[in-house]
Amino acid sequence: MNPYFVGFLVPVAVSLLLHKRRKAERKRGVQVEVGGEPGYAVRNYRFEQPVETHWEGVSTLAELFERSCKEYVYMPLLGTRKLISRETESAPGGRSFEKLHLGEYEWKCYAEAFKSVCNFSSGLIRLGHQKNERVAIFAETRAEWQVALQACFRQNITVVTIYASLGEEALCHSLNETEVTTVICGQKELKKLIDISGQLDTVTRVVYINEEGISDEVSLARNSTSWIIESFDEVGRLGTEAPVEANMPLPSDVAVIMYTSGSTGLPKGVMMTHCNVLATLSAVMTIVPVLGSKDIYLAYLPLAHILELAAEALMAAVGASIGYGSPLTLTDTSSKIKKGTLGDASALKPTLMTAVPAILDRVRDGVRKKVDGTGGAAKKLFDIGYNRRLAAINGSWLGAWGLEKLLWDTLVFGKVRAILGGKIRFVLSGGAPLSGDTQRFINICLGAPIGQGYGLTETCAGGTFSEYDDTSVGRVGAPLPCSYIKLIDWPEGGYLTTDSPMPRGEIVIGGPNVTKGYFKNEAKTNEVYKDDEKGMRWFYSGDIGRFHPDGCLEIIDRKKDIVKLQHGEYVSLGKVEAALIVSPYVENIMVHADPFHNYCVALVVAAHNELENWASQQGIKYSDFSDLCQKQEAVKEVLGSIAKAGKQARLEKFEIPAKIKLIPEPWTPESGLVTAALKLKREVIRKTYENDLAQLYA
Structure with a gap:
């Protein structure tokens, strides 16, 4: 048979099959009768009742970890890169930046990790930690964090998780409210603790994770506080010398009090039991295909976030390897990586990773900037390859299939995949809705599906999850x-x-993954948690969604983010921001709507490189980036760009900001303007820029 005819026939056949399959779209979620407030309820199509545990005889996280360590004894579990050197590099303008030279990953196998957990668990008791007292882990994501967590579980000690970027007021509130007696922390976090030591009511012991240069903070803490100060390694040694029998928890015991990152006001502590978290892990086991000991997971998101904590617990449960990194050392070009040194992804070559949409947006923008900056034939080749693959994913027989797909992967997308190590087979996105544009871009460039999940801290990240073979965008999947x-x-x-x-309404989540409530906050708990007549616990999310005919959920709004304008039009701030952030000039954006006016405005964190490149092309003179952001030509250009993005997203005229203020400084967790999960802290931003917002409405 003529090979050209075959080359034509195969794509046509595939296209027809895809079209037929879409017409007879299979159900991923089915309607179900439930108790409680009337509504439209859906369950996963494969399970009539909510699953509680995937592992026979396992009902707590402590049992699950011990089971894995005995099954995968000599397989690598916890990997950390050796720090070879720290260097300071100077930049124009007198600023200096720390650069790290990192070595290869060094591993602890499951047996060694379990021994470390048992020793540290015993060491905490020998150090004086009492039954019914709580431990707080206040540190960046690292292997010691996971060891400390599992060690606490073995003694039925409730762990209070606190974001490393938390401000002083929220930190004091979290530690005092939970009456924490022992804090496990890193060097930066020890500095923060010393600064607020006089405001902490119950802390008596601090265990510091050994880091280069921490001795100054340790000496200061010993001289200025009455705390017992001990190193992480020393606590492990105490346990080695005098082992203590494990005090294993019950399924209903509180495993973690997880403090939310506080996008509105002081953070609330969510009480998660062992069976709550185990239910989510068990559900995800049925969705992601062939999870196992061949997988390597790149851990870099905050472990104080339920998405990362659950992901790492699941990796350990299936015998996978967890390599630790950080957002600042993730790739070869990350800000803290010394030139010529491999980033975490290149060194680890992971097969799995989790990401929040803000991280994936940055990857997309980074690739786009590099391609656009290269220009010429390389840019044309990328654009052609991307559009050919996009057509194929959308079901067109004219798209790139088979050998042509392989060709584009080799010529174009292989270089993009190398950014994250080249072996990624699945990416889980959660924490906020991911734009369809970013989802398609990452999917094509990495050659791996993105599983979008929807869940909250209050539901142990459980809610919905898009299946491996679901190529749709803009949705968050069927119920877990x-x-x-x-x-x-x-x-x-x-x-x-x-x-x-499609049916629409507020999203309410029910099941064994729904948590007990907020610690010492009965009023707020009763406001958003309800038990029905059948004993099912429900959480009222405040998010607005709609169900597609196949039973998949789409997030379309948020109750708290809706503002009514002067003439009665409703503006959904989050929806508008998601549409406008695709502008190449936008690094971040907060839309603001004043009910006493008939238009909205926006604070736009300007994308440094894009705006400077435009200014250079236009011949605009400026002294520094702050000066450029004040120039009317720059404001006009960015305003035009976001108006174009708004029209492409089919926003109404009143939804598109009429005026904007360009912000030269990035919004980071350290600035207190966004959470550790990079969500906007609206009230904090409004207060910080209240004069600018008032001027926009003047």
Whole structure:
């Protein structure tokens, strides 16, 4: 048979099959009758009842970890890169930056990790930690964090998790409210603790993780506080010398009090039991294909975030390897990586990773900037390859299939995949909705599906999850097998379960993954948690969603983010921000709507390189980036760009900001303007820029 005819026939056949499959779209979620408030409820199509545990005889996280360590004895579990040197590099303008020279990953196998856990667990008791007292882990994501967590579980010690970027007020609140007696921390975190030592009511012991240069902080802590100060290694040695029998928890015991990152006001402590977290892990086991000991997971998100904590617990459960990194050393070009040194992804070559949308947006923008900066034939080649693959994913027989796909992967996308090590087979995105544009871009460039999940700290990250073979964008999948998802009417916002063509309403999540509530905050707990007549616990999310005919959920709004303008139009701030952030000039954006006016405005964190490149092309003179952001030509250019993005997203005219203020400084967790998960702290930003916002409405 003529090979050209075959080359034509195969794509056509595939295209027809895909089209037929889409017409007869299979159900991923099915409607179910549930108790509680009336609504439209859906369950996972494979499980009639919510799953509680995937592992026979395992009902707690402590049991799950011990089981894995006995099954995967000599397999590598915890990997850390050796620090070879720190160097300071000077930049124009007198600023200096720390650069790290990192070596290869050094590993602890499952047996060694279990021994470390048992020793540290015993050491905590020998150090004086009492039954019913709580431990706080206040550190960056690293192997010691995981060891400390599992050690606490073996003694049925509730762990209080605190973001390393948390401010002083929120830090004091979290430690005092939970009456923590022992804190495990790193060098930067020890500095913060010393600064607020006079405001801490119950802390008596501090265990510091051994780091280069920490001796000054240790000496200061010993001289200025009454705390017992001991190193992480020393606590492990105490346990080695005098082992203590394990005090294993019950499924209903609180494993973690996880403090939210506080996008509104002081953080709230969510009480998660062992069975809550185990339900989520068990559900995800049924969704991600062939998880196992051949997988390598890159850990770099905060372990104080439920997405990362659950992901690492799942990796350990299946015998995978966990290599630790950080957002500042992730790739070969990351800000803290010394030139010529491999980034974490290149050194580890992971097969799995989690990411929040803000991280994936940065990867997309970084690739785009590099391609656009190269220009010429290389840019044309990338664009052609991308559009050919996009056509194929969308089901067109004219797209790149088979050998042509392999050709584009080799010529173009292989270089992009090398950024994250070249072996990624699955990416989990959670924490916030991911734009369809970014999802498609990452999917094509990495050649791996992105599983979008939807869940909250209050549901142990459980809620929905898109399946491996679901190539749709903009949705967050069907209910996880541990959860029922119910939509209830919100008449004030105009969202009803009787809406056509899809039922819409506030998202309520029920199942064994729904947590006990907020620590010492009964009023707030009673406001958003409800138990129905059948004993099912439900959490009212405040998010607005709609169900597609196949049972998959799409997040479309947020109750708290809706503002009514002067003439009665409603503006969903989050929806508008998600549409406008695709502008190449936008690093971050907060839309603001004043109910006493008929238009909205925005604070735009300007994308440094893009705006400077435009200014250079236009011949605009400026002294520094702050000066450029004040120039009317720059403001006009960015305003035009976001207006274009708004029109492409089919926003209404009143939804597109009429005026903007360009912000030269990035919003980081350290600045206190975004959370550790990079979500906007609206009230903090409004207060910080209240004069600028007032001027926009003047």
